[in-house]
Amino acid sequence: MSLVNGLPAHVLLVHFVVVLVPLTALALVVCAIWPEAARRLGIALPLLALVTLVSVPLTSNAGEWLEGHVADDALVRRHAELGDGLLPWAGGLFVLAVALWWKTGRTTASGDSDVSRRPAAFVRVAAAVLTLVVAVGAVVDVYRIGDSGAKAAWHDGYSKTASHGGDGD
Secondary structure (H helix, E strand, O other): OOEEEEEEHHHHHHHHHHHHHHHHHHHHHHHHHHHHHHHHOOOOHHHHHHHHHHHHHHHHHHHHHHHHOOOOHHHHHHHHHHHHHHHHHHEEEHHHHHHHHHHHHHHHHHHOOHHHHHHHHHHHHHHHHHHHHHHHHHHHHHHHHHHHHHHHHHOOOOOOOOOOOOOOO
């Protein structure tokens, strides 16, 4: 996909990534810390993570097309390099979402006793920490990519002084 209604698809698709990655990361952390939230979300959590995962390469591919249709620029190259690093983070969100959904479903079905839950508490804390690390990494990466993209798109595209008499119109 390269153009949508005459606009570069990347410019439109990037909004999905900017919203979905932080939303998925937040939902995943909440579910990792609060098992009842994971039970309530059920299959919706891994499905959200799957949509997020799929949106990343679609957006990257559209970005690669756009990169070939703009002037060669160091800021654009930097943005493209950073963008290539998001897929592993999105993959991590997806894998953790599936694992959390699977574990939550198994725990609910098995009716674990208090004795069997004690060793599981350590595993749950470790999983929550891992989830937090991946979620923060994904959100920080999206921020860095978005910031570099905004700089690449706007670094010479506007004036710092008003061009219409400064009345805000």
